[in-house]
Amino acid sequence: MLQALSIRDFIIVDKLDLEFDRGFTTLTGETGAGKSILIDALSLALGARNDGLIARAGCDKADISATFSIDENLAAKNWLSDNEIALDDALILRRVIYADGRSRGFINGASTTVNQMKELGEFLVDIYSQNAHHSLLKPATQRQILDDFAQNTNLASLVAQHYKTWHMLHTQRLAVEKNAAAYADELAELRDKTRELQQLNFSLEDWQDIQQEHHRLANGASLLAGLEACIALLDDNDVNISGMLAQVQQKLIGLVDFDAQLKDAADNVDSALIQIEEASRALNRYLQKAELDPARLAEVENHIQAVHNVSRKYRSKPEELSELLLTCQTRMAELESFANDGALAKQETDALKAYQDLAKQLSQSRQQTAKTLSQKISLEMQRLSLSGGQFSVALSACEASVNGLETVDFLVAGHAGVEPRPLNKVASGGELSRISLALHVTTASQGSVPCMIFDEVDVGIGGGVAEVVGQLLKQLGAERQVLVITHLPQVASQAAQHLQVSKTQQNGSTLSHIQALSSTERIEEIARMLGGIQITDTTRSHAKEMLGV
Incomplete structure (x- = not known):
């Protein structure tokens, strides 16, 4: 899990030291206060590309350190062992980015490449951005979600490798036949x-x-x-x-x-x-x-x-x-x-059979998992005010490819009595956001990455649906560490830990601050989210009710 994040001179943050709890943590604040800065900083510590000005104005560098506990994270431990990096009591990823764009990376104090930080980061944190639901319309994303849920990642990789081997031999044999005289x-x-x-x-x-x-x-x-x-x-x-x-x-x-x-x-x-x-x-x-x-x-x-x-x-x-x-x-x-056509043809035949055997295994797993995933997402749709809605994973046979023997399509019916159709043809923005969240929550329970971060994935929803989303995230927080950036009080009130982002002016510069809220401060923040600028006793009472205090 993510234990702590230390930030120095990053964009509009001068100094920040945060500690995180297990379970569900929420991060709230006024629009423009810099809520996403925390995610941006953590992403850089996990090996993300540096695409812009990072160091705070007037500073020569930004310094970001993320501390993780990996006692139960076997994949991360194996990666460290394979890369001959010592494992101390905690795992610390540090990224120093200079004002001229240069950067240096460290894992437990050892100098490392950004690519290595990214590789290790994939075993530590999953980040879902507010635009993640748009990628849900892509066939590749849909196929990846199904295979991840079925824990087919290694099998799918083997299928792709064997297809490439067969295709190379097939192309080679055709070339031999075509160029026999020249050969x-x-x-x-x-x-x-x-x-x-x-x-x-x-x-x-x-x-x-x-x-x-x-x-x-x-x-x-x-x-x-x-x-x-x-x-x-x-x-x-x-x-x-x-x-x-x-x-x-x-x-x-x-x-x-x-x-x-x-x-x-x-x-x-x-x-x-x-x-x-x-x-x-x-x-x-x-x-x-x-x-x-x-x-x-x-x-x-x-x-x-x-x-x-x-x-x-x-x-x-x-x-x-x-x-x-x-x-x-x-x-x-x-x-x-x-020239030995028989030998080459046999190699091709053997490679094709090896590919087909693995691809059939993948197909069977996809078929079984498609039913389970369809049922789970359809159930979550009812909770997310898509009453009567139905979600279906359709598998259609296709020519052999690196992706297997079928295409994967997500179909959805927004309400009862309607035939499910491709997601990109029927889902509105709000529906797509809710379905995306349901998929994230449902498939995350099968994953091995211990920390999940949702960056305003609840955009486009509100009311009772927002409360259900909060309940889903709280449910997920019972199994994993969950950090959610949200503007919805219904979601924030479900969290076990509440962090608030604020912005101040200091010596003509804008600075962003993040602090953990006490119970009293949390009531004020939820009331602000409910009532806007003017906080009344009524909104405070409503906030207490939402927080159960």
């Missing part, structure tokens, strides 16, 4: 291309090795001549480096006896002589193995030429040939699966 030509071309690339036996690692080998073989004569010259200088000539270093070594041995400081130099010469001898042996070993191999050189050059020829043919670099082969093989496998 066959492409497949033949790919097979030739793949065969040529495989015969090349190319790999990037081998390509680098063979280039190095070619460089060595192509310069074999120069390599051998250079090696022989180096070996001669090191060891073979009458005057060579090894011999000269040996002479230096012998000289230094005697000199070290005269001055020990020459020991390091002598050691370095010893090391140099050892390294020269090792280098000489290594060069000799290499020279003994090295040989000119014109046949191998020709073989390597032919392979390199073949690689370059294929690269030019397919407009690729040699380094890209391995990837090109993989691409060809992948496309070949795809086309070969297309």
Whole structure:
């Protein structure tokens, strides 16, 4: 449930801290006092879009925090766990919106995206605006209401997913049949291309090795001549480096006896002589193995030429040939699966059957639920002064679609003896508002969201009907937390908690305030709602009667 709402510098609210009770809470106030500001602020904390100026004039930002208790809200707990957000004693959603339109969101102190706040918010609060009854005329809304009431949300989602899978395979098969000749030509071309690339036996690692080998073989004569010259200088000539270093070594041995400081130099010469001898042996070993191999050189050059020829043919670099082969093989496998009409057709058939099985389950559930919902709404219509009226959910078979195997239409008869007709053809504004409210109250009892907010959904009704609406909301408040913004005293008097919105002028600025009313203050507010500007003892007496005090 919603425990508290904290607002700072939001539109015409400078500072507001509200705590909410369980059950039915009402919010009232003069027209223009800012009753909907509370809902707007809460909506932003729940991830709503920021569509206008939010920060109060002269302030650099607005700061809104909503605190919830989710002890019994498993869906919200699971969402927090899935998103690796710690759950403290309470759940706090905070939104900071700057004057330039930028915003930041936080869930339990952790920085988060607005989309994440919106996802979580769907498990916390349902908000019904005063224009919600207009969406009731849309087929999609009617279907959604029926599926929500039947708790078919997951099943309907599966039906949509399976339809998309089947439709994709169906479209694919038709395309294969239409383009069979083109696919066959492409497949033949790919097979030739793949065969040529495989015969090349190319790999990037081998390509680098063979280039190095070619460089060595192509310069074999120069390599051998250079090696022989180096070996001669090191060891073979009458005057060579090894011999000269040996002479230096012998000289230094005697000199070290005269001055020990020459020991390091002598050691370095010893090391140099050892390294020269090792280098000489290594060069000799290499020279003994090295040989000119014109046949191998020709073989390597032919392979390199073949690689370059294929690269030019397919407009690729040699380094890209391995990837090109993989691409060809992948496309070949795809086309070969297309060519196997039986396999593709079977996939399509299996997908269609899976869709139909789920869609039939959805249809059966809708049919059963349609009867229950029709009866419940028809009963509520009698209570809402639509005497003799009848509500009916009509299901009509249609072609398979993402929405299932039928269309959903809400039909209504305003009074006895009239055949129910589509809602958008017969319902007046007042009737539509009452039917919408009946639907909200009836379907809400099946929902899992613990807090419901009604923003002036009682527009267009009054008198005894308004009293019944208040009773319905009070009844709903016994099961859920309900917050209602209303201008009707018949509705407000049914609430367990009463909040009042007022507007004041301060330093040339208009500020909105919200306070919880005491029993005495509540009598005055209900009397104001009943009698207008001038409150009399009669209106106070009437207010007390409505409040049962």
